[in-house]
Amino acid sequence: MSRENRQLHIFFLPFMAHGHMIPFMDLAMLFAAKGVKTTIITTPLNAPHISKVTERAKNLGFEINILITKFPSVEAGLPEGCESFDKASSPDMQFKFFIATTMLKEPLAHLLQVHHPDCLVADMFFPWTTNVAAAFGIPRIVFHGTCVFSLSATEHIRLYEPHKKVSYDSEPFVLPNFPGEIKLTRSQLPDFVRQELGFTKFYNEGKETESKCFGVIVNSFYELESTYADHYTKALGRRAWHVGPISLCTRDTIDKTERGKIASIDENECLTWLNSKKPNSVVYICFGSVANFDSSQLLEIATGLEASGQQFIWVVRKENKNQDERDDWLPDGFEKRMEGKGLIIRGWAPQMLILDNEAIGGFVTHCGWNSILEAVCAGVPMVTWPVAAEQFYNEKLLTQVLRIGIGVGANKWARIVGDFVKREAIEKAVRDIIVGDKAEDMRNRAKALADKARKAVEKGGSSDSDSNALIEELSSRAMKIHK
Numbered sequence: 001m002s003r004e005n006r007q008l009h010i011f012f013l014p015f016m017a018h019g020h021m022i023p024f025m026d027l028a029m030l031f032a033a034k035g036v037k038t039t040i041i042t043t044p045l046n047a048p049h050i051s052k053v054t055e056r057a058k059n060l061g062f063e064i065n066i067l068i069t070k071f072p073s074v075e076a077g078l079p080e081g082c083e084s085f086d087k088a089s090s091p092d093m094q095f096k097f098f099i100a101t102t103m104l105k106e107p108l109a110h111l112l113q114v115h116h117p118d119c120l121v122a123d124m125f126f127p128w129t130t131n132v133a134a135a136f137g138i139p140r141i142v143f144h145g146t147c148v149f150s151l152s153a154t155e156h157i158r159l160y161e162p163h164k165k166v167s168y169d170s171e172p173f174v175l176p177n178f179p180g181e182i183k184l185t186r187s188q189l190p191d192f193v194r195q196e197l198g199f200t201k202f203y204n205e206g207k208e209t210e211s212k213c214f215g216v217i218v219n220s221f222y223e224l225e226s227t228y229a230d231h232y233t234k235a236l237g238r239r240a241w242h243v244g245p246i247s248l249c250t251r252d253t254i255d256k257t258e259r260g261k262i263a264s265i266d267e268n269e270c271l272t273w274l275n276s277k278k279p280n281s282v283v284y285i286c287f288g289s290v291a292n293f294d295s296s297q298l299l300e301i302a303t304g305l306e307a308s309g310q311q312f313i314w315v316v317r318k319e320n321k322n323q324d325e326r327d328d329w330l331p332d333g334f335e336k337r338m339e340g341k342g343l344i345i346r347g348w349a350p351q352m353l354i355l356d357n358e359a360i361g362g363f364v365t366h367c368g369w370n371s372i373l374e375a376v377c378a379g380v381p382m383v384t385w386p387v388a389a390e391q392f393y394n395e396k397l398l399t400q401v402l403r404i405g406i407g408v409g410a411n412k413w414a415r416i417v418g419d420f421v422k423r424e425a426i427e428k429a430v431r432d433i434i435v436g437d438k439a440e441d442m443r444n445r446a447k448a449l450a451d452k453a454r455k456a457v458e459k460g461g462s463s464d465s466d467s468n469a470l471i472e473e474l475s476s477r478a479m480k481i482h483k
């Protein structure tokens with residue numbers, strides 16, 4: 001192959017969690033669609049979640065490959081087969097999970113040596129990859145999977161520590177030197193930020209490598225958060241490429257149905273149900289792949305939903321082991337009463353397919369960034385119910401900046417389980433998002449953003465131009481090296 005025709009080859013290394021693997025997969029697809037050779041590195045039990053999509057993409061002529069490396073669960077003190085973050089069901093297991101990922105250093109170095117790609121795009125949770133990539137003379141790019149609003153907010157908390165200057169956990173403070181009057185409380189910050197925990201060092205290292213590595217790819221589009229995009233590059237001095245919403249790469253129904261995992265409901269059953277409803281008349285409730293509520297909170301949601309009088313699709317991450325098992329989280333006779341009005345999906349929902357249906361008028365979300373962006377692309381306003389990670393920052397972007405969300409009133413950051421929200425608050429928020437006074441304004445704003453999102457990824461749009469610029473830069477860098 002001549003130097004001019006040399007194909008750029010990018011390695012992608014996602015953190016082993018659905019909320020990370022899904023956008024990484026989209027990102028690889030985005031680059032493959034632009035003629036880049038892409039390779040995703042994952043582990044044996046995670047590979048089946050992406051292999052069907054990659055096979056279909058290959059049949060379309062995309063250069064997209066998977067390389068599998070063993071996940072050292074047992075070596076890190078985890079049970080055999082614990083390869084996905086949602087399987088780490090306690091804070092101790094979650095910490096061990098992170099330790100296990102640091103043991104991937106040598107296997108990654110081996111793969112770089114054998115395949116010599118031109119660039120490594122690695123998850124934010126893998127700060128150690130910057131040095132591994134440098135040892136092979138290739139740039140490492142960070143992919144966070146979140147927005148620049150939250151990346152910048154996180155950095156301002158780390159730099160100015162405003163939470164240390166308030167006297168109690170629920171006392172609001174304004175984010176210092178940050179655009180907009182963004183108010184937060186200490187109780188909305190991650191536990192590893194509020195206090196020194198095992199994960200704190202790990203987390204800080206991750207933030208520090210952000211400024212040392214080649215740059216940051218952001219799954220967002222400039223028009224969505226332009227003030228914060230400018231702030232991130234100008235005030236915080238980061239190099240960033242906004243290439244999203246990358247979920248818009250997933251266009252086929254089959255890819256939407258098998259996104260992340262195979263859906264627990266037949267897609268036709270789900271679509272027939274939705275197609276029988278009026279536009280904007282159904283609320284969709286789903287809390288992503290990690291957050292998990294206990295039975296008492298689920299019971300509260302069921303009661304609030306019924307009282308709201310609205311139609312719904314509710315995803316519950318509980319699968320009954322056998323048909324006779326009783327759902328202690330449902331009021332007596334709930335499903336019978338809700339027949340035709342509400343649909344419960346136990347397990348995994350085809351979320352993109354659902355959000356894209358015009359019957360959906362609102363989304364109760366834990367504010368995971370993928371879910372938010374998928375709703376933005378579908379023009380759906382949200383009820384915000386943040387639980388963990390950076391979700392409380394994402395909530396502020398929705399409720400205060402974009403004004404396409406209303407808060408349900410969850411105020412305490414919590415690992416996995418979430419702050420308890422009462423049925424009355426759920427009832428009100430669900431009603432407000434579907435038929436409330438402000439529902440139509442929010443929906444119009446959300447639809448306008450959906451339009452901008454589509455334009456951003458079209459030929460010549462802001463995200464399309466950013467990804468082309470990145471490819472060009474990486475290609476000319478690779479060309480110089482291989483001269």
Ligand code: UDP
Pocket residue numbers: 018019020022259260286287288289290291315347348349350351352367368369370371372374
């Ligand atoms: N998702 C899905 N079906 C489900 C739950 C989640 O397809 O039942 C997808 C959702 O569309 C999104 C991802 O899983 O792409 C969840 O990512 P997010 O950032 O929203 O939350 P996380 O799981 O990381 O907390």
